[in-house]
Amino acid sequence: MNTGRREMFAAIVHDHQAEGRRIRKATLNRIRSTLRSALNTALREGLISENPAARRPRAVVWTAARVEPWERTGERPSVAVWTAEQTAAFLHATRDHRLYAVYRLNALRGLRRGETARLRWVGVDVEHGTATICEQLQRRNGRLTARPSKTALSVRVIALARAMIATLGAHRDRQQAEHRLPPVRLRDLRHGAATLAAGVELKAVQEMWARSASDRPLA
Numbered sequence: 001m002n003t004g005r006r007e008m009f010a011a012i013v014h015d016h017q018a019e020g021r022r023i024r025k026a027t028l029n030r031i032r033s034t035l036r037s038a039l040n041t042a043l044r045e046g047l048i049s050e051n052p053a054a055r056r057p058r059a060v061v062w063t064a065a066r067v068e069p070w071e072r073t074g075e076r077p078s079v080a081v082w083t084a085e086q087t088a089a090f091l092h093a094t095r096d097h098r099l100y101a102v103y104r105l106n107a108l109r110g111l112r113r114g115e116t117a118r119l120r121w122v123g124v125d126v127e128h129g130t131a132t133i134c135e136q137l138q139r140r141n142g143r144l145t146a147r148p149s150k151t152a153l154s155v156r157v158i159a160l161a162r163a164m165i166a167t168l169g170a171h172r173d174r175q176q177a178e179h180r181l182p183p184v185r186l187r188d189l190r191h192g193a194a195t196l197a198a199g200v201e202l203k204a205v206q207e208m209w210a211r212s213a214s215d216r217p218l219a
Helices: 002-018 025-044 064-071 085-095 099-111 115-116 161-180 186-195 202-216
Strands: 132-133 135-140 143-148 156-159
Touching: 002 025, 085 099, 099 115, 099 161, 115 135
Parallel strands: none
Antiparallel strands: 132 156, 135 143
16 A cells, blocks of 8 residues: 555656646645545544555564563554463463453454454354354444455454364353343442342342352362
8 A cells, every 4th residue: 555655646746747737745745644534534434444554563573672671661562462472371361351262362363353342153153163254343433333344355264273162162151141140330239239238138148259259169
């Protein structure tokens, strides 16, 4: 895209010169700004999946030589990726997190955030160990909406190893358990404190917590 953009501006300058007109640098900057604004708007509206004019910084790896100045100054590259060992350490540390399946899919299969958020169970084939990626969740007009993938390359079937299938199975079990609970907000918990303070309910909660704690392994 950068090459195409340079050719476009070169063509604009050439056309003006051919007509005997001079084009100012400020005019070229306004054209560039208008183009950038239009593409960013199209991206927000979900008309395009990515800004083709955006400069993509080269990703660097978090080697020890880059970790040291980051720890010392807090400055980091615009795009930096983990080593295999660092990725494994992260996945190990987050294995009990409710979004562990999301982390694993992104880290090992390269799914975009919107693709992961829109992946549905109907698109996961446990028997054959595949997942079909054909939609993504995007923010449009301030609301999240499901959108079909924009390009043929975005529509794809990815392979799922046995460990990934097991992770997704555990995630589905967690989802089903969560859906069996009636909905409640954080402020509802606060208002519920008045009910628990009545005595009987609070004692029941304490007894249930004590029983669950006694059943936990020591290590």
